[in-house]
Amino acid sequence: MPHLNYHHLRYFWIIASEGSMSRAARRLNVSPSSLSVQVKTLEEQLGQKLFERTGRTLQLTEAGRIALDYAGSVFKSGHELIETLSGLRPGRQLLRVGAAANLSRNFQIAFLKPLIGRGDVELIIRTGQFAELLEQLDAHKLDLVLANHPAAPDTRSNFENTLIDEQRVSLVSRKPSKPARLRFPHDLATTPVILPGRGSALRSAFDALVGSSGIRPVIAAEVDDMAMLRLMARESGAMTLVPSIVVIDELRSGVLVERARLSALKEQFFAVSQQRRYPNPLVAELTGSRGKKTG
Structure with a gap:
């Protein structure tokens, strides 16, 4: 079984990428004539012509286009190998x-x-x-x-x-001075609420759930970042829609309380x-x- 010369393949790949023998020669710091010999050797090994010259430019043949796709995969794999192994230490x-x-x-x-x-x-x-x-x-x-x-x-x-x-989703807040049962979703029409940003799966599910009841919630803030959502829940005093795992420490310590558990909503990880x-x-x-x- 014949072995492919990867040096020749790399020269071909760079010539095709540059679109010019002379530019490729400058990039590789070799003479154009030397490059031409390497490509001719590769063509003989593959049994196919890889380039056609049109005026002063090089055009890939059909075989050349196929070879270029394979060459790109070969050198991408080599780059991935270096990336994968570069941080690896012996025994770890x-x-x-x-x-x-x-x-x-x-x-x-x-x-x-x-x-x-x-x-x-x-x-x-x-x-x-x-x-x-x-x-x-x-x-x-x-x-x-x-x-x-x-x-x-x-x-x-x-x-x-x-x-x-899958984590349950709740409306949480600081403990109210006058404990009162939250009527979900009706109280959201008058009670400010902090929500995850639009476009998240959780926000879309919440909007659909509340929208089906004809309620337009009073939105105090929309927050994409869960860490910021957690801080807003702790510091703002407003009710916040959040997966329970995000504020689990605050719920355990009593800094926040669960005002309503929304069993129809789940946050998936x-x-x-x-x-x-x-x-x-x-x-x-x-x-x-x-x-x-x-x-």
Whole structure:
């Protein structure tokens, strides 16, 4: 079986990317004639002509376009290998986790707790926008992404969504000076409420629930970040719609009280991974017995 010369393939890939033999030669710091010889050797090995010259420009042949796609995959894989192994230390396992910026910190700590403090594990946790984190996952810069909604189906990226937990959702506030039963949703027409930002799954479900009753709530604030939502609940005095896990410490200590439990609403927490030939075993360790795969 003939072996492919990857130096020749790289030269071809750079020439095709630059669109010019001379520009590629300058980039590689070699002579154009030397490059031409390397490409000719590659063409002979593949049994196909890869370029056609039109005037002073190079055009890829059909075989050249196919070869360019394969070359891109080969060198992308090489880059991913470097990215994956660059932070690995002998005798230790590395797990790189991305967390959506609006995700509960309490959930993150509870999910990662089995690995925190382990001498054989190094954790890297990055926070960002969900779409950006998925791009890093696809580029093998992350092993796992945590979010409160699943990744959309993508046949190219092969994302896998694991539902890790579902948490109850409540309206909470500081303890009122005059205890009174909250009539949900009717009292929201006159009682200011702090809500998660529009576009979140929780906010959409809340709007649908309240809207079906014909109630227009008095909105005191809309907050995307769960950590800020927690602070607003503690400091504002207004009622706040929040997953209970976000304010679990405040509920236990009595700083906040549950005014209404909304059994029709649930906050879901997902771990998004990717089908890989050699998956990080720590991903399976965290998700294997704690969640279920979803579409």
